[in-house]
Amino acid sequence: MRNLAFLATVGATALMAGGALAAEGDTLAQVKSRGVLNCGVNAGLVGFAAPDANGNWSGFDIAICKAVAAAVLGDATKVKYVPTTGQTRFTALSSGEVDVLARNSTWTFQRDTDLKLDFAGVNYYDGQGFMVRKDLGVTSAKELEGATICVQTGTSTELNLADWAKSNNVTYKAVNIDSNAEGEQQYTAGACDAYTTDASGLAATRAAFADPDNHIILPEIISKEPLGPVVRHGDNNWGDIVRWTLFALISAEEYGITSANLEEQSKSSTNPDVQRMLGTTDDYGKMLGLDKEWAKRAIAASGNYGEIFAANIGEQTPIGLARGLNALWTQGGLMYAMPFR
Structure with a gap:
């Protein structure tokens, strides 16, 4: 009887551990099953995240949401925008109310460690x-x-x-x-x-x-205010998806891939990094649990990083921000994507 009780306890513990592990890594499965990405955004900051009179959201951070949705679900419109404040944003992420936070959030020591959050990268260097x-x-x-x-x-x-x-x-x-x-x-x-x-x-x-x-x-x-998309700690695969989606947007600008020439580049580019990123050769999407054209769709959603910047907050918009630190590393800035290889 004691052995049976011991085995039952071990079994229950194993099930609980297995459930915990599954919960830690199931964001991608949940998003696919739901058919929509829940994206935490600013409640209203023109140029970064704001709805129009018809409830259609646009902005620099909104483009991140669209890119992730396009990569994962194949459709940049399949996003539910969840407005959050400075006080509610991290709770919304930690509780599972949102899958990713794209909301002018600064990467800090305490948020990264004590709040158990992972910053997928920096999409705007600010102060x-x-x-x-x-x-x-x-x-x-x-x-x-x-x-x-x-x-x-x-x-x-x-x-x-x-x-x-x-x-x-x-x-x-x-x-x-x-x-x-x-x-x-x-x-x-x-x-x-x-x-x-x-x-x-x-x-x-x-x-x-x-x-x-x-x-x-x-x-x-x-x-120093390095701003970027945030995910929950512990779901490494989901973090990789958001991180490499951002890197795809930055890399696209570096390699001269735009929303206008994306199809042509996917067919004719001889750059091995571009071929791998766009799925022309190899299948890098498989490593993320996605198909081989995930990055291509992410770029098509709103264009490359430079296009997104120019359209929403650049010098020709009412906000009028110069690229500054947010220029590519090849142009004296800090924007630098890890290599696709």
């Missing part, structure tokens, strides 16, 4: 800045002594502000906000003298103002 009204007469963040500053709670932005102020002997009064929309409302209503967040977010927020020319982004950048 925290400050925005003020021109008539405030301020030209440097160090002149904000005694100012009221709008800052999102539960973010690295809040911590960076405190660290910077302490290091520079600047006192301030924080006006806590929960979202960019609230920050924009409070700032325009005059509830705070300055608004601080990622510099790209400030540019996007300013672009939505009726009088953008009356607001300036101060020159100081007080932090």
Whole structure:
């Protein structure tokens, strides 16, 4: 009887362990079974993630969601966009409410380790800045002594502000906000003298103002903010899918593959990396649990990384961001994809 009891306990433990292991690696299966990718996004930040009047989402981060959906499900439209705030985004990911988070999230030590999250890569190198009204007469963040500053709670932005102020002997009064929309409302209503967040977010927020020319982004950048898509820790295959989808978009720009010449390049390119990536030779998709044209579909969804940048936040858009650090490594920037081989 004791042996039977022991075997039953071992069996139950094995089943529980097997279930845990299955749960850790089943995101791809769940997405395929569901037929839609649940993508956590910003609740509304023009240029990065925002719905139009008809509920159609677009933006720089939205393109990541579309690329992953195209790679996995064969259709870039099969995405459910789940709006999240700075306080709810990681809970939504950890709980399984979303499969991937594509929402201006900074890769930090604590988030990577303590929160048990995995950052699949960096799709925008940013830094925290400050925005003020021109008539405030301020030209440097160090002149904000005694100012009221709008800052999102539960973010690295809040911590960076405190660290910077302490290091520079600047006192301030924080006006806590929960979202960019609230920050924009409070700032325009005059509830705070300055608004601080990622510099790209400030540019996007300013672009939505009726009088953008009356607001300036101060020159100081007080932090490093490597932003990128996030997945749950423990599902390595799903992390690989999101990571290499991002790398495919970056590599496509480096190799001159665009939404316009994608079909031609897949047939005629003699570059071995391009052939492997687009599935012309070898079957790299099989290693991810996908078919051989997964990367080709990801690129077709919204174009290569450069096309996505230019269309949503580039210098010819109202947001007007230069590539800067986000230029390709071959052009003096930091955008560098791992090789397809």
